[in-house]
Amino acid sequence: MINTEALQRTYNNVRAKWDPHFEWVENESAPWTPLRQPLAQTALALVGTCGAYRRSADCPFDAANYYGDPSFKEIPCDTPPDALDFAHTHYDHTHVTQDPNVGFPLTHLRALDAEGVIGRFVDPAMSFSGYLPETWQLVKDTAPAAAKRLLEAGAQAALLVPC
């Protein structure tokens, strides 16, 4: 286990303020799916964890919940950036509020699709809210559901953007 002062500080902080049972996740190895075609022929999905939601179409994530909110939202790829808002209480929102592409880069992925850099921008994009000290429901339930939706939408690869 890699343990640093910064990890220990976060561990103590989360346990003291929000979730007394918080533990860091540790895995022995990583899974692997090879990319089977060039990027220019790859259907690429966007998955963000900055808590993005459509102000006039979605309920916000339950950002105030001490245990986080493991649900996800489907964000249509043609959503204008200024229709997005962010529900996540564990990072400074200055940059994403000014420029939503900092955390949920719909404009950039649309451009990469139009320019042929990627084969296709998979519709919809997927949005999670990344503060989640208890991860079991994400791993067993909501992330597999998002994977199923992305496969149905033809995704071959995904770019994951944090906050």
Added chain:
Amino acid sequence: MGLIARVLEEAGIATVCIIMRREVAQNVKPPRSLFVKFPFGAPLGPAGDAETQRGVILEALSVLTSATEPGTIVDSPRAWKR
């Protein structure tokens, strides 16, 4: 976020994560990662700096196409300029 990448990868979707805490990724082990030394809340760079944001995305996509080892972490050479 590394946990979501692992679930997608196990379902047959090749993933690349942009990460901001290297030691967390070393423990969680997403399949492919690009580590950026930017502050939380600005994973792709400063607001209004479309060139940096696009550049970070292209760096991540280069990790997606070039990584050969599960658990690869590539360090972005970019520094926060503000």
